[in-house]
Amino acid sequence: MSTATKTFSILAADKLAKEGLDWIESQPDATLADHAGIDEKQLAEIIGQHDAVIVRSGVNITAEVLRNPGSLKVIARAGVGVDNIDLAAATEKGILVVNTAEASTLTTAEHAFALLLATARQIGPACKTLAAGGWDRSKFKGRQLAGKTLGVVGFGRIGQAVAERALAFEMDVLAFDPFLNAETAMDGRVKVIRDFKDLVPKVDMITFHVPLNDHTRGMLNLEVMKTARPHLIVINAARGGVVDENDLVTALDEGIIAAAGFDVFTTEPPAADHPLRDHPKALVTPHLGASTVEAQQAVSIDAAKSALAYLRGEGIKGAVNAGGIRVDLSPIQAAYADLIDRMASLIGPMITRGICNVTLELRGSELTSAASTLERTALTRLLGDRLDSPVNLINVSALARDRSITCKTVTSEVDTPGGTQATLVVEGPRDAVDTATHPDDLTRRIVGRVYDDLRPRVVEINGYHMDMIPRGDMILLQNEDRPGMIGMVGSVMGEAGINIADMTISRRASSEGNVTALMLLKVDAAPEPKVLEQVSTCAGILKAAAVKLPSITAG
Ligand SMILES: NC(=O)C1=CN([C@@H]2O[C@H](COP(=O)(O)OP(=O)(O)OC[C@H]3O[C@@H](n4cnc5c(N)ncnc54)[C@H](O)[C@@H]3O)[C@@H](O)[C@H]2O)C=CC1
Numbered sequence: 001m002s003t004a005t006k007t008f009s010i011l012a013a014d015k016l017a018k019e020g021l022d023w024i025e026s027q028p029d030a031t032l033a034d035h036a037g038i039d040e041k042q043l044a045e046i047i048g049q050h051d052a053v054i055v056r057s058g059v060n061i062t063a064e065v066l067r068n069p070g071s072l073k074v075i076a077r078a079g080v081g082v083d084n085i086d087l088a089a090a091t092e093k094g095i096l097v098v099n100t101a102e103a104s105t106l107t108t109a110e111h112a113f114a115l116l117l118a119t120a121r122q123i124g125p126a127c128k129t130l131a132a133g134g135w136d137r138s139k140f141k142g143r144q145l146a147g148k149t150l151g152v153v154g155f156g157r158i159g160q161a162v163a164e165r166a167l168a169f170e171m172d173v174l175a176f177d178p179f180l181n182a183e184t185a186m187d188g189r190v191k192v193i194r195d196f197k198d199l200v201p202k203v204d205m206i207t208f209h210v211p212l213n214d215h216t217r218g219m220l221n222l223e224v225m226k227t228a229r230p231h232l233i234v235i236n237a238a239r240g241g242v243v244d245e246n247d248l249v250t251a252l253d254e255g256i257i258a259a260a261g262f263d264v265f266t267t268e269p270p271a272a273d274h275p276l277r278d279h280p281k282a283l284v285t286p287h288l289g290a291s292t293v294e295a296q297q298a299v300s301i302d303a304a305k306s307a308l309a310y311l312r313g314e315g316i317k318g319a320v321n322a323g324g325i326r327v328d329l330s331p332i333q334a335a336y337a338d339l340i341d342r343m344a345s346l347i348g349p350m351i352t353r354g355i356c357n358v359t360l361e362l363r364g365s366e367l368t369s370a371a372s373t374l375e376r377t378a379l380t381r382l383l384g385d386r387l388d389s390p391v392n393l394i395n396v397s398a399l400a401r402d403r404s405i406t407c408k409t410v411t412s413e414v415d416t417p418g419g420t421q422a423t424l425v426v427e428g429p430r431d432a433v434d435t436a437t438h439p440d441d442l443t444r445r446i447v448g449r450v451y452d453d454l455r456p457r458v459v460e461i462n463g464y465h466m467d468m469i470p471r472g473d474m475i476l477l478q479n480e481d482r483p484g485m486i487g488m489v490g491s492v493m494g495e496a497g498i499n500i501a502d503m504t505i506s507r508r509a510s511s512e513g514n515v516t517a518l519m520l521l522k523v524d525a526a527p528e529p530k531v532l533e534q535v536s537t538c539a540g541i542l543k544a545a546a547v548k549l550p551s552i553t554a555g
């Protein structure tokens with residue numbers, strides 16, 4: 001029996017299928033707070049008390065909702081579209097956003113296809129007539145799909161699933177997707193059209209499966225509709241606004257477009273007097289694309305599992321704003337993440353004039369797949385020690401960008417003779433050179449390695465070579481290389497009651513022939529600032545800094 005304590009609180013802020021909620025409750029390390037139907041104001045008040053929040057499209061996670069994120073670490077969207085989540089605000093606060101992209105693909109494709117069939121056969125108005133007591137067979141002559149040409153706009157998961165179904169119905173399929181760099185798709189069965197405006201006049205039916213953004217908003221408008229065949233049927237089960245609704249109503253009224261099947265609206269729910277609600281040529285559903293028993297079970301379970309996996313450090317699935325971060329690192333990658341964090345801590349105090357470029361060089365095939373995570377680990381330490389706002393793997397790249405700090409990771413799959421290796425180079429802005437700063441001091445370089453014992457080693461700092469395990473309280477001293485320096489430092493430490501547990505010394509000659517040394521002291525207690533001040537003013541000491549690193553338990 002598990003003895004794990006309940007540590008992660010998961011908030012369900014939308015109506016989710018019971019299966020996902022039951023799964024959360026069955027987990028020994030999770031508690032569920034079901035607040036389906038909560039409004040934004042209430043959500044803002046409680047969201048920070050939870051580690052994760054799961055939503056569908058019924059609630060908006062705005063910047064205001066995320067103003068005091070408290071413990072919140074992950075927002076899981078049980079579904080695909082994340083337009084109800086302020087991604088920039090989540091990223092800025094270091095909150096991971098995940099979705100469950102695969103789980104509702106077939107269901108949504110089926111709904112779009114159902115709208116297509118029903119619109120082509122006028123099922124909606126025919127049903128209404130019958131319900132009202134009528135029986136009009138001549139009025140509702142439909143159109144057959146077989147032999148017609150369908151335009152699929154957005155050839156991602158859902159677009160392709162719709163195309164597959166259209167082909168099975170013996171339709172010709174044309175696709176438009178600017179991110180599809182091919183002449184044809186699906187083994188040559190689908191022709192790819194390069195320009196959306198070329199697609200519209202060629203098709204009898206058109207269906208949209210794109211996200212809503214500045215490029216897709218209003219992409220089908222009156223001007224483009226006027227180039228269409230007059231019998232064009234328009235299906236939108238993607239996002240309201242991709243087809244301009246006002247223009248569509250005009251086009252339907254004026255016979256420019258034959259009919260429309262719509263599942264999504266610019267404002268949901270649409271106003272009571274929205275002209276598409278009761279338009280004789282429109283078949284409308286209230287955003288039901290993903291609403292099947294199967295899809296809702298799947299998205300609910302997938303969202304819950306992704307949220308908890310991230311909180312447990314098991315991995316990131318379906319990340320929307322994580323840019324390649326992994327938490328499921330292999331032992332060697334995890335050891336490098338720890339080493340790089342220590343390396344950044346060690347050179348941090350030497351960076352006195354700001355940061356403009358950070359370069360991480362990774363050698364070794366095993367490190368390549370963790371490159372983004374390792375780069376962000378270095379940045380998180382370098383910036384986290386300097387910024388007031390919380391910095392973590394999610395928000396650190398955006399924070400660096402905001403500050404015009406350039407970050408680059410160079411990976412090489414060729415192992416060095418000594419094995420894998422990480423080199424971190426941090427450069428300050430050139431215009432920061434003043435009389436007290438030598439240009440060489442603007443670049444800080446540290447090299448580390450992890451051997452088979454998985455313990456972190458630093459093998460070089462700014463050209464001083466060594467083999468040192470970075471841990472605990474450390475004092476870094478750069479000094480002139482002359483007799484008496486070690487004794488002098490020892491007596492200052494002794495007078496301050498600080499025991500030196502270990503010492504590493506490395507020497508280096510400058511291009512002018514001046515020899516200096518780097519002394520790294522491992523001490524049993526952190527020095528008071530006044531002790532550091534005292535040692536830094538001793539004759540022959542060029543620089544002094546103290547660093548506190550985590551201890552090492554492994555090995
Ligand atoms: N009605 C409903 O209940 C549901 C609606 N959706 C909507 O369906 C959309 C598609 O979902 P998936 O296929 O899973 O996403 P996806 O990311 O697999 O596919 C979207 C495709 O759109 C393409 N695209 C992007 N910009 C484009 C542009 N300007 N013109 C043409 N193509 C462009 C992308 O390259 C991509 O291939 C989602 O964005 C979501 O808004 C998703 C699930 C349920």
Ligand SMILES: O=C(O)CCC(=O)C(=O)O
Nearest residue numbers: 056057079080081290291
């Ligand atoms: O039913 C829902 O939650 C909305 C589905 C949807 O639009 C999506 O997953 O993007």
